[in-house]
Amino acid sequence: MTAQKAITGARIFDGLFWHDDQVLLLDGGTIIGILPQDDLPAGTEMISAGGQLLVPGFIDLQVNGGGGVMLNDRQDVDAIRTICAAHAQFGTTALLPTLITDTFEIRARTIAGGIQAKAENVPGFLGLHLEGPHLSIARKGAHDPALIRPMDPADLEAMLACAGLFDAMMVTVAPENTTVEQVKAMADTGIIVSLGHTDTGYNTIVEYAKAGARTVTHLFNAMSPLGHREPGVVGAALDTGSLHAGIIADGVHVDPASMGIALRSKNGPGRIFIVTDAMSTIGSDQTSFFLNGREIFRRDGRLTLADGTLAGADIDMLASVRFAHEKLDLPLDEALRMASAYPADAAGVAARKGRLLPGLDADFVILTENLEMNSTWIGGNRVFQA
Structure with a gap:
């Protein structure tokens, strides 16, 4: 014993x-x-x-890579183990390895790798986050537009087959390329449907939230902004109590003033929680890497494509907590909740973690x-x- x-x-x-x-x-x-x-x-x-x-250990629901490994490049259990171990160095005890928009075949290999990681009890592995490919071209960010497409019946079947496989399963979609019925079907099985990379308006986001969408992916980034006549995705995320929202707390993706305004404005019970959107650079000395064949450069705390488009973040969870505490003047306990309790609530794992x-x-x-x-x-x- x-x-x-x-x-x-x-x-x-x-x-x-x-x-x-x-x-x-x-x-x-x-x-x-x-x-x-x-x-x-x-x-x-x-x-x-x-x-x-x-x-409490930090919970990161959007992690594209770490330790020199991108999930888009390697989907095997050893790659997932490397990513989890890299982020554990910075206090992350549970994470969702995140696949950025890619092919059907790469997605299938990612799911298979996740199943193996679950079977082997890889420390820190919580489940998967599939970010795309069913996004909006207009708000593609660093996602390859050639790979973005509507969700078809085979895509939906592949998603529904993931139900119950992991402690948490998140899928980022845009209303432009998914239907309300598809979102409801996924949400009804326990999949966390997150709305992101979308140029749609307030009313559509509210409709999709009523269908079961639970979170919004990296608030402010790759979405329609808050306007005085059209509140956009940002307005819907803040106004809709059932929605949680991830935010990248690096001072690059969102200005600290905007972060503070959002935190003060968010209707509950849904909360704003920290995600890193980290790439392979975390826990490595990489100065550049490739995503879908395009080189991404690491300079001055930023990761960008050659044209300057932000491509993920170069920050870990502990640095994010420090940023929230020191730059946003949040009480330490609240900054810690944004990295632990609130993502646990958003992912539906609060009965075990956070x-x-x-x-x-x-x-x-x-x-x-x-x-x-x-x-x-x-x-x-x-x-x-x-």
Whole structure:
């Protein structure tokens, strides 16, 4: 029988409240609770956090690559393992490897790789995010327009076949290339339908949300803006309480002032949560890489095509949390929720992840008081030590 562990000497944030002079008690990969050290069972293994911060592990629902690997280039279980390990260095304990618009065959191999990653219990693997190919040409961003197309019956069948395979499955689509009926069919099976890369208007987004769409992909980017007569996708995302919205917190994709306005304006219960939209550069020394045969350049915290079009982000989750806390002047607990509790809610995995509560997975990060990495723990096991 595995001995229980207790993480001692930390200031603990459970996703709701801070706890001082308490310990986090684990049994295997599950949290037993937060309690006084004097109340620990006999024989508990003690692990000191050295007076640092212990917070819920970060959950990233949009990760295109890491560790020098792009999911579009490699879809096998080893590629997924590399991506998850690269992001664990920065506190991410659960993520959705994300396939950017590609061919039917590449998508099929991605799903097969994800099934294998699930079977092998790859640490940090939560499921898949298929971003495209059913997007709007007008708001394509860095997606290859030659690969963008309407969702046909075979596409829908492939999506529905993924239902229940993973802890979470997300699909980004645009109303221009998917129908309300297709969105409802996917949502009814538990697939997280996210609306993005779309130039449609407010009323259409509301209609698709009523059909079951749950999130909006990288708020402000690749979507119709908030206007005074047409609120656009941005207005619908902020005004529609049922919708959650991911946002890239790097100061490049969205101006901090716009981020602050959005956070103050969002109707609930849906929340704005942090995504990295990270590419293969995270955890690597790459200066460039290729996507669908086009070179993407890494310069000054930006990733761009040759014409300057932004192509994903060069930021990790911990840096995103620091940005939200320091540049947006958010309380640290709220910045942490945007990287843990809120994405867990959006992905429908809050019964297992996103907070440090009894019965949930023992996924957590130990940070210095200056928000630098100490260690990352997934399922009660330390997977990274700075």
